Amino acid sequence: MMKRFKFNIASKALLGAGILTLTLAGCGSDGEDGQDGISGEPGLTTISLDQATTLKATVSEATVSEGTVTVKFSLANANGVAVTGLTNANDIRFGIAQLTHVEDAATDDSANGFDHGYQWLSYINSERAPSNPPADVAGLNPHTMFQANVEAASACATCLVDQGNGQYSYTFQQNIANVTAPVAVAYDANDTQRVSIELRATSSLVVNAHYDWQPSSGQTAGIQTRDVVSIDACYTCHQPDSLKLHGGRRLDIENCVVCHTSTSGDPESGNSIDFTYMIHAIHRGEERHTYDADGNQVAEPYKIVGYGGSVHDYANVAFPRNPAADCSVCHVEGNSAPADAALFTAEKSNTACIACHSEKPSSHHSSTDCMSCHNADAPYSGTGSAVKRHGDVLKAYAEAQALSVAVSNIAATEDGHISFNVQVLDKDGNPVEQSMVSQSSRMVVAWDVDKDFPAYADASYSQRRIALSAGTYDEATRTYTLTGSSFTLPADAQGKTFEIWSTLQACFNNGGYGVTDIALTACDDTTRAIYIQQSPYQFVWGESAPDLTASVAERRNIIDGAKCQGCHGEVIHHYTNDVNCGTCHTPDKTLSNDSSYPGGRKPTSFAFKAHHREGHELNYYGMQSGTVVKADCMTCHTNDGIQLGRATDRVWRFGDLTDGHDIWVSSDAGACLSCHQPYLTEAARSHIETNGGIIDGASIDDVKQRAAETCKTCHSVSQLLEVHGN
Secondary structure (H helix, E strand, O other), X not given: OOOOOOOOHHHHHHHHHHHHHHHHHOOOOOOOOOOOOOOOOOOOOEEEHHHOOOOEEEEEEEEXXXXXXXXXEEEEOOOOOEEEOOOOOOEEEEEEEEEEEEEOOOOOOOOOOOEEEEEEEEOOEEEEOOOOOOOOOOOOOOOOEEEEOXXXXXXXXXXXEEEEOOEEEEEOOOOOOOEOOOOOEOOOOOOEEEEEEEEEOOOOOEEEEEEEEEOOOOEOOOOOOOOOOOHHHHOOOOOHHHHOEOOOOEOOHHHHHHHOOOOEEEOOOOEEOOHHHHHHHHHHHHHOEEEOOOOOEEEOOOEEEOHHHOEEEHHHOOOOOOOOOOHHHOOOOOOOOOOOHHHHHHOOOOHHHXXXXXXXXXXXXXXXOHHHOOOOOOOOXXXXXXXXXXXXXXXXXXXXXXXXXXXXXXXXXXXXXXXXXXXXXXOOOOEOOHHHEOOOOEEEEEEOOOOOOOOOOOOOOOOOEEEHHHOEEEOOOOEEEEEOOOXXXXXXXXXXXXXXXXXXXXXXXXXXXXXXXXXXXXXXXXXXXXXXXXXXXXXXXXXXXEOOOOOOOOOOOOEOHHHHHHHHOOOOOXXXXXXXXXXXXXXXXXXXXXXXXXXXXXXXXHHHHHHHOOOOOOOOOOOOOOOOOOOOHHHOEOOOOXXXXXXXXXXXXXXXXXXXXEEEEEHHHHHHHHHHHHHOOHHHHHHHHHOOOOOOEOOHHHHHHHOOOOHHHOOOHHHHHHHOOO
């Protein structure tokens, strides 16, 4: 490397003159190359832990000698620079577990024990009695339980050794050779062992690592694994920050399963915290139930009593993926899938079954040995395996997707109403008979599609819904004729973009005992109705009927429906047919009575409901969302979906926070208030009003006359994304 020198201005001038002279003199003559200079100082090779802003831990080796486990690992920053200075005074902890083949003991001489496959069992366990369980919380069953643990390096002065240059070793305090209490774990050198590391250098600088190996061979590949779910599947719906648990120190699924073992429980609630059980029970949420002695269905939400006696009640979890039988949301198979992604189809364990369906899974079952009947190898006659039964639920949705809805013959009646024909078509385009379509399901009409749909005062969503049962039916052509008799067409309809949107449902049998196939079925009290997925039929209104030569106006591209359905699946809420919620939940829709909301009157616009839905909430001002950090706008929005200044004539309806009376808010201000209304400061209020926003309008007309918003001048898309933490 050539050594570099620094020159002052005078030196540079003299040197420049000299070079020019030499250059002129040297024309036509080859000179000799100069010698290489002395090498410079080497670049940065280490950084201390207290100066690191990024961190990665890598385990290079683990060994077992007479039950003593030693692990070697290194620390580096994101650029690969070694991180030094780790000591046992830092918050670093280690776990050790074995992947053990678990089989229940036979219950009698003629019975075989049930094979649960391979399960993680921690060598480090404790027995814990309940500590002041809350007495005012229903559904708890406090009792002494075991809990798997990790060990802290701080408890041992010599276990953690700094080998220099970012290399470290740790010798476990727990000897694994013969663990008999409180949970017996028989060490087997042929079984896969896992070391886990969790280091919290600061509250924001946390790293996890793990290492799997087979002691008998020293191999790390080609050994028994239990790699079922990737945390990337969790990130489909969860933001990474929301999954930093136990004080933010635990991040990786591989570390979670070392402690959340089949023998671990929460003594204050009496509930299992086995990883499989816990995850399924949490996500069953508001739909988790059991049955009482009389066979009545009763709610049984999963509850855990956490640090300091805090109760985590998952009764409000609305697992966004509906139907919840769609295991593929988390259990992703195919290319780049975890090695054991298909393990859930092996039907080796009852754990997931009773986690979702509770300890008493139905009014007809008392046993929790679900797999004795619902297994892939030899299912009990008529029952089908668990995979098939879940597949039965999903098959109805798949079959419904093959159906379509055709709209035709749109016209205006003499008294100013809209009339049109509807047919439900099968996969081959043939009309479906009336008995197989729910007659209470509806078609919805809307206009001003490119704006914010009809003004609520002109035609509410309930007026614009037309049930099939309200129309006439032609048996020969299997065609419905529907008339929107509850509303009139707008006087200025000509040139407006309209849509007719289907919320029609087809009926399918429920599956269950003795059912071999799921099929389109005549509707009755025993069938279930599934929405037919169909894009809205859009058109431009002419003089008295659609103008088929005119191009429909495009609506603002605000929400990416694919993102919504990526989490929610087929069923988001009622009227599930894509993400067309705005056609009913308009910005000026009436308010709902809700004593929990300031003023007692809560907006019901789509933006407000989506922003405030459980799991979409703000992660500050006390809201503490644990599911989706709503500050990440791009979780739901399109790239330009938060652009301001696009709908200047939009007016929002809110309730005053003191007495609930209607107040009307201008376009951009209303978008902000859909999140921030309960937290609006006087300074923010003044800022909005100074820049032309209206937040206390007496009517729609009042707002339109006074609003002169200039928000977009400063609040560009990039600025909004930045201020919301994107």
